Amino acid sequence: MKRSGYKKGLSWVVLLFSMGVIGNGFAAQEVKSGEFKSSVVELYTSEGCSSCPPADDFLSRLGKTEESAQIVPMAFHVDYWDYIGWQDPYADAKFTDRQRKVAKRNDQASIYTPEFVVDGVEARGSRQIGDRVLETQRSPAEADLTLNISDIKDGRLTATVTLDRLGYQGDEQAMLYLALVESNLSSRIKAGENSGKTLEHDYVVRYLSVPQTASQGQQHQFDLELDPQWSRESLGVSVVVRLRDSGATLQALKASL
Numbered sequence: 001m002k003r004s005g006y007k008k009g010l011s012w013v014v015l016l017f018s019m020g021v022i023g024n025g026f027a028a029q030e031v032k033s034g035e036f037k038s039s040v041v042e043l044y045t046s047e048g049c050s051s052c053p054p055a056d057d058f059l060s061r062l063g064k065t066e067e068s069a070q071i072v073p074m075a076f077h078v079d080y081w082d083y084i085g086w087q088d089p090y091a092d093a094k095f096t097d098r099q100r101k102v103a104k105r106n107d108q109a110s111i112y113t114p115e116f117v118v119d120g121v122e123a124r125g126s127r128q129i130g131d132r133v134l135e136t137q138r139s140p141a142e143a144d145l146t147l148n149i150s151d152i153k154d155g156r157l158t159a160t161v162t163l164d165r166l167g168y169q170g171d172e173q174a175m176l177y178l179a180l181v182e183s184n185l186s187s188r189i190k191a192g193e194n195s196g197k198t199l200e201h202d203y204v205v206r207y208l209s210v211p212q213t214a215s216q217g218q219q220h221q222f223d224l225e226l227d228p229q230w231s232r233e234s235l236g237v238s239v240v241v242r243l244r245d246s247g248a249t250l251q252a253l254k255a256s257l
Contacts, residue, residue, distance in 0.1 A: 031255045033145040038070045038252040039136040040240050041129065042117040043203075044099045047088040048081030050193035055114030058126065060183075060202040070137050072238050072252040073203040074181055078113060086192030090185070090204050098208075105247060120247025136249060142168040143214075143241045143251040152232070152257065159222045161239050166216040168250050172243040176214040178222050180207040184234040206230060214241055232257055 043059045045052045056075065063073040077090040078099055096111075103111045106122050116123045118132035144165035151158040159178065166174055183202035189195055206227070212220055226232065240252040 028151075029147070029149045029255050031147045031253055033141060033143070033251045033253045034070070035141060036070070037136045037139045037141050037249055038072050038254075039133040040072045040074070040119055040238075040242070040249050040252050041133065042102075043073070043075045044078055044095070044111070044113055044115040044117070045075055046078050046081040046091060046113050047187055047189060047194060047199055048084055048086045048192045049113045052114045053194070053197070053199055055116070056199065056201055060200070062129075063183075063203055071133060072240065072254045074179055074238060075201060075204045077204065078111075080111075081113065081192075084192050086189055086194065089187065090201070090206075094208070095205065102247065105245070117247075119249040120242065140167075141251045142166070143174065145239060145241065145251055145253055147237065147239055147253055147255060149237065149255065149257070152226075155226050155228065157222075157224045157226055157237075157257070159224070159237060161220045161222070163214050163216055163218050163220075163241065166214065166241075166250075168243070170243075172245050174214040174241055174250060175211040175244045176220055176239070176241045177211045178209045178220070179205050179238045179240075180224065180226075180230075181236045181238060182206050182230055182234050183236070184231065203236070206235075211244070 043055055045056055059073050059075055062071060076095040077088050078096040079091040079093050080096055082088060082091060099111045102117055116129055118129055119136050123129045123132050143163060146162045146164055148160045168174060181203045185201040185204055187199050189197050189199060207224060235257045236254055238254045241250040242248060
């Protein structure tokens with residue numbers, strides 16, 4: 001665990017996505033990515049980590065600024081601090097494995113929490129996070145995406161992602177994945193390093209698809225069962241196209257349900 005401070009207030013130029021909402025409380029959406037890249041900000045965190053709450057708060061504020069349309073935040077709760085007294089209800093061993101792969105790709109000596117990864121690269125502190133995000137957001141998109149959320153019924157969500165254009169010209173394979181994230185979560189911690197605290201979380205990854213090989217014109221359909229314990233009003237969908245080996249973002253987008 002490492003303790004870091006994260007500054008308030010971020011101001012970045014953005015490109016807003018378009019979406020349409022129809023009746024009966026169901027947001028049947030079509031979301032298109034923009035001319036410039038959106039930045040994927042991953043946080044590896046744990047409720048068992050005493051230095052994680054400030055980072056959780058930073059990610060929450062990052063995703064709620066007026067300038068956040070070009071930022072796709074995701075919080076991955078890892079399980080390797082569960083042994084010290086508190087089992088994180090959002091933790092998943094698959095997210096720990098994901099963090100290990102990121103660390104190996106970046107030649108890190110170890111994994112730790114809280115760790116921010118911006119567009120596949122480890123970032124330490126708010127200034128470096130901001131610089132990395134700006135660098136991505138100023139880059140022309142190397143892929144164009146359309147997300148259609150066509151149906152939510154009987155506890156299931158159907159989403160279709162179309163890779164309208166793949167402008168990347170390098171040798172690495174492009175990969176596409178979809179995540180469901182949930183916000184407005186709260187936990188009263190009864191043991192471990194954060195015992196007695198109430199922790200708030202946003203953008204917690206609840207579902208992460210297996211990365212799929214992506215090519216221009218290809219459609220990817222996802223038929224997902226929504227856990228009844230998840231609040232539909234607090235769920236969001238994130239889609240990322242990245243390079244398989246480096247993890248660099250080609251394009252990303254997000255939508256609320």
